[in-house]
Amino acid sequence: MELRQRLTPQVGTKVTQKVSVVLAQTMHLLSLSLDDLTAEVETALAQHPSLEIAPERRCPSCGRRLPAEGPCPLCHPPLGRDALEPIVFLADPADFRPPPPTPTEVEDRLLPEETFFAQSTTLAEYVLRQIAPELRPDERPIAAYLLTHLDDDGLLTLSPAEAALHTRASLRQVRQVLRLIQQADPPGVGAASPQEAMLIQLRLLAEIQHPVPPKASEAVQLGLNLLQPSRVSELARRLGIRQSEARDLLDFIRANLNPYPARAAWGDLHQGQEEPWLPHLRPDIVFSLHNGDSNGPLVVEVFAPGLRLRVNPTFRHTTAQVDDHHRAEWQQEIQQATLLLKSLRQRHHTLVRLARLLAREQRDFILRGPRHLRPMTRAAVARRLEVHESTVSRAVSHKTAQLPNGRLILLSDFFDRSLPARAALKALIASESRPLSDTQLARLLSQEMGHRIARRTVAKYRAMEGIPPAHLRQPLHKHRP
Incomplete structure (x- = not known):
């Protein structure tokens, strides 16, 4: 009994330390962008001899890469699912393909x-x-x-x-x-x-x-x-x-x-080159329509590096057969690799839960644009997911999402209360018969669109959208067909 009392606190301390390590590592991985996490996984694969990439499996129907276990989440969604319930699953980043530009987008790029x-x-x-x-x-x-x-x-x-x-x-x-x-x-x-x-x-x-x-x-x-x-x-x-x-x-x-x-x-509008210091971003999450049906469920792919990462079974089996001197070292290697895999799984699980909630709550915004964004805070999402607000903040930071129309947005845009007002402002200016002053725009936004913002805020939003003031918009109207 006395021995148990002496050992129990030590065992509890070890368990607590292990949980703390996993939690800290999960929070670190959660804050990384897709590209940064990919680099981290590649580094881990090079540093840990016990890690390997499991053989690739592909869906026989759609050809999509599959996770280590389970059927294709797109071809075999869960039975009994609500008709509009989003289909959310983890996907290999290698499967991402940028959407081809629409004719309108090509025209916009050539002649904005x-x-x-x-x-x-x-x-x-x-x-x-x-x-x-x-x-x-x-x-x-x-x-x-x-x-x-x-x-x-x-x-x-x-x-x-x-x-x-x-x-x-x-x-x-x-x-x-x-x-x-x-x-x-x-x-x-x-x-x-x-x-x-x-x-x-x-x-x-x-x-x-x-x-x-x-x-x-x-x-x-x-x-x-x-x-x-x-x-x-x-x-x-x-x-x-x-x-x-x-x-x-x-x-x-x-x-x-x-x-x-x-x-x-x-500048040269036909260069087609991005600024060298602004790298092209792969989205962390892709929202699309199931079979192209706008009345059907949203398909949500959460790109997750390291889906097929695992501890090499041969390495694990051999550990039990080596001499005592090397066994402890090999066991420590397996333990570190296992903790990394657990942290990765928890990171991916958190992003999947967040993506599912966003797809449910912000369907109109995803399909119809910024004017349909519903006010949402990180604190409210944290309560819904039963996690700390800082966890949501890490899950959102440095992440991007691709919408069904191919547009790439920051994940933080889902929490940007200014987006509906800015979209309404752009629509007002696009439809004006003559350039309106910021004061007039503020009044129309309030009276006709329900956005009560000050003239100074209109000027700020206009500048954020790259729209010149009224007296400089006149030439635009003269040259519009």
């Missing part, structure tokens, strides 16, 4: 709406119209000279000193005019480099009281090459922050900053 304006107005003219009321007569030649030396990305190709020399103005005057240019649209125009363009955009965001992470400026100053998901560890080390904070910082930069301010409207 902004080009109605860009075709008839040069970048220099566009910026000059904005700053002209604030220029003194002696400043106009300086502005004209600076604006004619903007490249198609909106970056300045000469120094203020060179401009002062050619315009015979003082360096102070040139810098004063340049500051006016840099306050114009597109944000960051007139910068000397992509980094400076992003720093200007950070300053403008702060001026409209948009939340800006404390280390954003410092991260931008480190250079675009470091702003890559693959270099998040180095970025965190250089900034003295945690890797999770560095990932959040990269998400903010990708969503809010543009190193080439004018390229979208005045």
